[in-house]
Amino acid sequence: MLRMSKLTDYGTLVLAQLAASEGRLASAHQVSVDTHLSLPTVSKLLKSLVHAGLAVSQRGARGGYALSRPAEEISAAEILDALEGPLAITECCSASGLCELESSCRVGNAWQRINVSIREALGEVSLADLQQPAGPEMPPDRWKNAIRLSIQH
Amino acid sequence: MLRMSKLTDYGTLVLAQLAASEGRLASAHQVSVDTHLSLPTVSKLLKSLVHAGLAVSQRGARGGYALSRPAEEISAAEILDALEGPLAITECCSASGLCELESSCRVGNAWQRINVSIREALGEVSLADLQQPAGPEMPPDRWKNAIRLSIQH
């Protein structure tokens, strides 16, 4: 139902890996090995994360990447923003003049309200939370139906 | 951040339109006119909605579509399920053997827990809610709270 791109998922792994190497710099190569993701992909993700301010980089020999802040201070919402982009939930009707229909706009607004709610909730979930071992197990049925909550537009 | 396809957005308009014509049957053509969406698209959406059990249809001349239940009893989660399909949030690592890395799996699981939480929260939002005019108060706190509570355990 909600959708998250693979890159965002991978990006979370990468961030978790950086969090695991407390303070020390980790090279893209090292992260690639540890996460089992391809080097070009990891490299691309790290660049995005630096650009978004979630990670910092040190160039040159012995360079590498590290979290810009403690894992407790990086929220799930920030991770999604950094990797999925700031897309809005729905283009709605505002652009194409369909909005003359009252009901249309009311509905579009509703999805946006939902999106705001979800974002706020995710703002309170930290990277550290994401790393917590699986709590009370989730019902497998649900997993199947899971995630397409991509409300990014 | 979260992405929802255009069709899902359109589908919501279509459902809202059906809700507006209380009980009476509405033809695909009529819905198309009222929503300003193209007939083929509306037709496709209505078929999906009937298939998902959210709408009922009457064939033949003077036929048409109607909601299968009152708008109050149709949840946002059901709408997303019907139109976005049962895609999983992340393929995770379970298939490709990457899961040997403990942290990877913990992370994957975390996103799934989040997704389940969001789904549960959306299960409490009805089509009738979606039609409410945008109140001054944006997101009902109960949505946010519901999401946060279930993520944190």
Added chain:
DNA sequence: GACAAGTAGGACTATTTTAGTACTATTTCG
């Protein structure tokens, strides 16, 4: 100062998903 290790950034390609369309069959009313 030269070299090696590493990040920065952008361009490019293939694949998958999504959106939209078209056509044919079936049902039902008059």
Added chain:
DNA sequence: CGAAATAGTACTAAAATAGTCCTACTTGTC
């Protein structure tokens, strides 16, 4: 019977994703 409407399926075009590659710039080390 014929017109109006849905049902189902197949197809095409466009867009977003994922992934790769190449080149330039930085910095530590010998």
